[in-house]
Amino acid sequence: GAVVSQHPSRVICKSGTSVKIECRSLDFQATTMFWYRQFPKKSLMLMATSNEGSKATYEQGVEKDKFLINHASLTLSTLTVTSAHPEDSSFYICSARRQAGGTYEQYFGPGTRLTVT
């Protein structure tokens, strides 16, 4: 299957600082990527849709000024958590959409564990 990477795999930062998470599709081009967050023992929650060359589309309740998304190329999307606070501590997962025949398949990265102290 297709490979999606994330960097870093885990990060610890101090409250008030910003953290950038990278998501790359390694063996295919992805015009659309998605960002999720997951709390312990909970399901994934979609945060936003990242479109190459255009603004991201955020789900209801997700602050676009806090979670900055940039999709500068067909293989890279970044999520920046600005002015992070302890409640932003979570598991962040990206996914990339790949065209497959008449439809699409979606592949997920390994996730990034963010801990804000």
Place this chain on the structure above:
Amino acid sequence: LAKTTQPISMDSYEGQEVNITCSHNNIATNDYITWYQQFPSQGPRFIIQGYKTKVTNEVASLFIPADRKSSTLSLPRVSLSDTAVYYCLVLTSNTGKLIFGQGTTLQVKP
């Protein structure tokens, strides 16, 4: 977006076949059914995707009846390493959004 319903948990034993059924009553004509497996602290792993009838790959089979209002993921001869959460999702081709439900926690026992 079509909502999915699946059992919260299932138990099985090594070597058995496991079937997890998911209902998606309001699936639309252009939607596909897709299944993922997730281990703790990892991203979901794509298992299989289908539109109708039966799809089979090296790890699983997916059975979809004619009305497409449900689907069944079949895992042949499970092992302890198949213990994970399995998510059934409906993929809408135009938006590509995947909205996760609670998934099915499969526990495989020796």
